[in-house]
Amino acid sequence: MKAKFLIPLAMFGVLVGFLAIGLTRDPSKIPSVLISKPAPQFKVPQLIEDAKTFAPADMKGQVWLLNVWASWCVACRVEHPLLMEMARAKAVPIIGLDYKDKRPDALKFLAQQGDPYDLSAVDLDGRVGIDFGVYGVPETFVIDKNGVIRYKQIGPITKEALEKTILPLVDELRKS
Amino acid sequence: MRRFIALLLMALALVSGWAKEAVPLAEDPVVEQRLIAISEEMRCLVCQNESLAGSRSDLANDLRRELRNLIKQGKTDAEIRDFMVERYGDFVLYRPRVKPETYLLWAGPFLLMIVAVTVLLRYLRRRDRAVVHEPQLTKDEARRAEALLREGEK
Numbered sequence: 001m002k003a004k005f006l007i008p009l010a011m012f013g014v015l016v017g018f019l020a021i022g023l024t025r026d027p028s029k030i031p032s033v034l035i036s037k038p039a040p041q042f043k044v045p046q047l048i049e050d051a052k053t054f055a056p057a058d059m060k061g062q063v064w065l066l067n068v069w070a071s072w073c074v075a076c077r078v079e080h081p082l083l084m085e086m087a088r089a090k091a092v093p094i095i096g097l098d099y100k101d102k103r104p105d106a107l108k109f110l111a112q113q114g115d116p117y118d119l120s121a122v123d124l125d126g127r128v129g130i131d132f133g134v135y136g137v138p139e140t141f142v143i144d145k146n147g148v149i150r151y152k153q154i155g156p157i158t159k160e161a162l163e164k165t166i167l168p169l170v171d172e173l174r175k176s
Numbered sequence: 177m178r179r180f181i182a183l184l185l186m187a188l189a190l191v192s193g194w195a196k197e198a199v200p201l202a203e204d205p206v207v208e209q210r211l212i213a214i215s216e217e218m219r220c221l222v223c224q225n226e227s228l229a230g231s232r233s234d235l236a237n238d239l240r241r242e243l244r245n246l247i248k249q250g251k252t253d254a255e256i257r258d259f260m261v262e263r264y265g266d267f268v269l270y271r272p273r274v275k276p277e278t279y280l281l282w283a284g285p286f287l288l289m290i291v292a293v294t295v296l297l298r299y300l301r302r303r304d305r306a307v308v309h310e311p312q313l314t315k316d317e318a319r320r321a322e323a324l325l326r327e328g329e330k
Contacts, residue, residue: 030264130239
């Protein structure tokens with residue numbers, strides 16, 4: 001009972017603890033609800049061979065990345081070299097989703113920066129993006145052999161995220 | 177004076193000339209009304225301090241377009257909320273749903289109130305007991321008590 005005066009201090013400590021944890025979290029990163037759910041179905045024209053279409057079902061049996069990008073997106077330029085590196089190493093198939101872009105701009109972007117994508121699908125009006133819960137470009141999804149979304153990278157892929165999370169996950173998913 | 181009145185009337189005529197009925201922005205005011213009602217309850221994901229109804233961000237525009245389509249398809253408000261939650265999570269809703277994950281959130285304030293009231297009542301009761309109720313003597317009784325005490329001294 002002597003330590004009664006410590007109670008408010010202890011409560012303050014708890015409060016500070018919660019606030020401290022809050023500070024370390026990025027409020028702009030909203031956890032995706034689509035993790036462990038089948039990737040939404042869509043069928044849209046491809047960017048380069050515009051007569052052809054792409055649907056996620058085409059990738060069945062493979063582990064692949066869906067990278068949402070756009071030529072107007074500045075952060076996409078940040079992650080682009082990493083994507084190029086992955087493409088050179090043939091680490092994993094990367095499908096681009098060209099989000100709310102103009103075709104000539106997108107083609108120019110790929111011509112200038114290089115094209116790391118196995119192919120890019122065109123999401124002209126952002127409808128596919130909405131189904132994937134995209135709220136900022138770039139975003140990258142790791143999709144397994146059965147077409148289930150396993151991971152979502154919000155914002156540009158970093159070297160750290162790539163080496164510690166994405167590539168190990170791809171390896172693991174390939175084995176299963 | 178007459179000139180002044182004439183001027184005033186002219187001014188008023190001008191004002192009434194401006195006062196037109198607001199032109200509805202969308203073809204269908206009913207749809208728009210529902211869209212506003214629903215999207216005011218949702219958070220814009222790009223600018224998180226704005227509602228989906230109030231945000232001018234590109235994504236908010238697209239989402240309002242999607243919601244407009246859903247309304248035109250005759251979807252209920254609940255179905256439209258599900259559409260959004262399936263894609264963006266509970267985070268889009270300003271009013272969190274009542275479910276196991278949010279029980280504490282909804283009940284928390286009431287629990288805290290119960291705890292606070294209990295603590296307060298216990299404190300008051302304890303204080304009540306601590307106060308010693310000394311019986312007050314009337315003047316007569318005091319005189320008698322004094323007399324008795326003096327008697328004892330002898």
